[in-house]
Amino acid sequence: MIPLSKVTMFDTYDVRMDLRPVTLPGNNQVFVRELTGSGADAFGLASQKHPELARATLVVACVCDEHGELLFAPDDIRKVAGLPHRVLSP
Secondary structure, eight states: OOOOHHHHHHHHHOOOSSSSEEEEETEEEEEEEEEOOOHHHHHHHHHHHHGGHHHHHHHHHHHTTTOBBBBSSSGGGHHHHTHHHHHHOO
């Protein structure tokens, strides 16, 4: 077992380090990263209070560029929810 300090814990579990490419319709590509604790909380809350926004909340919390920077801000959720299912599903 390796003991972690505060700094090494943040570096070891940086969600921007493990990105997965996702191909979208039209041969476009984005990346997804692992949910953060706050992203998981937002998804859980949206799933309970606003189930119609759950998928969009998940997309906003995970879709990023090739550097791990999120593409959307939390206030983009309703606009993202209006994207076609074929774009949000992958």
